[in-house]
Each structure stands twice: as structure tokens, then as C-alpha cells.
Amino acid sequence: MSRFQATEALLAAMARQHPQFPPQASAIVRMVKLLHKLTQDQGNELLRRYGLTYPEYNALMMLSASSDGVLSPSQLGDAIAEKSANITRLTTQLVDKQLIERAPSAQDRRMWRLRLTPKGQALIASFMPEISAQLAGYASALDAGEQAQLLSLLKRLLAGVEQSA
Structure with a gap:
């Protein structure tokens, strides 16, 4: 299971509770944030x-x-x-x-x-x-x-x- 699957499940639940909530757009933003965090953490480790x-x-x-x-x-x-x-x-x-x-x-x-x-x-x-x-x-x-x-x-x-x- 990828670390993002839990996020997707929670976004789907949010969309069920709030029909106007765009789960796919939110998933894109959260994926970009996760990618940024992972690449910055790995980059910092190398650059240290x-x-x-x-x-x-x-x-x-x-x-x-x-x-x-x-x-x-x-x-x-x-x-x-x-x-x-x-x-x-x-x-x-x-x-x-x-x-x-x-x-x-x-x-x-x-x-x-x-x-x-x-x-x-x-x-x-x-x-x-x-x-x-x-x-x-x-x-x-x-x-x-x-x-x-x-x-x-x-x-x-x-x-x-x-x-x-």
C-alpha cells in the first residue's frame, strides 16, 4: 500500500460528507505536497x-x-x-x-x-x-x-x- 492511499481514502470520505468538495483536485495538491516533502528530505540528506x-x-x-x-x-x-x-x-x-x-x-x-x-x-x-x-x-x-x-x-x-x- 502506498503512503498516499490513506490520503485518497480520507479525501473520498470528505467528498461523501461534502458533495461540493473536489477530491481529485485535492488529491493533486496533496500529491504535489508529498512529492515536495519527500524530494526535499532526500535532497537534504544527500546535500548534508x-x-x-x-x-x-x-x-x-x-x-x-x-x-x-x-x-x-x-x-x-x-x-x-x-x-x-x-x-x-x-x-x-x-x-x-x-x-x-x-x-x-x-x-x-x-x-x-x-x-x-x-x-x-x-x-x-x-x-x-x-x-x-x-x-x-x-x-x-x-x-x-x-x-x-x-x-x-x-x-x-x-x-x-x-x-x-
Whole structure:
């Protein structure tokens, strides 16, 4: 029995008690939440060996992926879906670990620019094989077409959530 079957049974009972309650929509939201929790817990377990938390990993990956290797704190916050107060704390942690550097923008001294340090780049290179294997393992039950279809459906779900806000 999957850990989600009990949830589905309770959602069906809720729908019987409250006919307007959408059990399938609720199951989708709860499944996304469960997937998030499991992947974050497993990611944190892997990343702990590298001295990182999952939010720190996300920040490093987005900085690494940026076209010029530089992001502003607000761009980073948007990329990893974190609030500005969390970005300040997170970037301070990464600066303290010497994984990123923070410098004033040449165009506007009031703005900060964030960049990976060589130590940060080396750390990414060291954990990338394990992270890649973990991510591939998560999706291994789906073929490439199913993965593309699921991603498309999740994007549509996100659009619905954003429109409902």
C-alpha cells in the first residue's frame, strides 16, 4: 500500500460528507505536497554530506545557471521562490561559507550582485554526479514522453494556481 492511499481514502470520505468538495483536485495538491516533502528530505540528506541545505543548493544552482554567472538578490529570490528576508539570510550563509561573493553593482551602488566563487563552482562539480543520479531516479518510472507530458500538465496546474490567487 502506498503512503498516499490513506490520503485518497480520507479525501473520498470528505467528498461523501461534502458533495461540493473536489477530491481529485485535492488529491493533486496533496500529491504535489508529498512529492515536495519527500524530494526535499532526500535532497537534504544527500546535500548534508556537502555541508549544504536544500535552499543553499537551489541558490548555488541558479547562480551557476545564470547567463553571466551573476544575479541580483531579487533575481535569485524569484528563481528559487524565496522571500527577500530569506534571500538575505541565505546569501549571508553562502558568503560565510565562501561559496558566493556579494558585491555592489557597477551601474547602481545600491544594488548587490551575487556570483559563485571558485570554491562554490568546485562544490557544485563535486555533488553534480550524485544530484543528477538522484533526479534521474525520481523520474525513472516515466519515459521521456511521459516526463514531457507531466511537465506540461504541471505548468498548466501552476497557471491555475496563480490565476486563483
